[in-house]
Amino acid sequence: MAAGELEDQIIWVYGVLLEAGAITECQVHGYLFSELDDDAFEQAKKIARKNPWIGLSPDEAVAAVEDAFYDLGYECQGCAKNEAE
Numbered sequence: 171m172a173a174g175e176l177e178d179q180i181i182w183v184y185g186v187l188l189e190a191g192a193i194t195e196c197q198v199h200g201y202l203f204s205e206l207d208d209d210a211f212e213q214a215k216k217i218a219r220k221n222p223w224i225g226l227s228p229d230e231a232v233a234a235v236e237d238a239f240y241d242l243g244y245e246c247q248g249c250a251k252n253e254a255e
């Protein structure tokens with residue numbers, strides 16, 4: 171898989187998570203972070219399963235969404251840094 175395709179896939183994954191409301195973009199810093207919202211996360215997985223990224227099986231699409239979700243923190247990196255200072 172070419173690097174550009176992987177990037178497109180990641181953009182798709184974040185798009186699904188944003189659409190479901192499982193993640194949020196910080197209005198100040200632009201970092202994405204997880205919402206502690208199981209319903210929204212389940213909704214994101216449903217969207218991914220129903221309409222997987224090109225070349226992914228429904229299960230692979232769900233796994234990609236899970237990976238991206240668990241990789242993100244529960245707080246914007248920029249806001250966390252400001253609090254620490």
Ligand SMILES: [Zn+2]
Nearest residue numbers: 196199246249
């Ligand atoms: Zn922030």
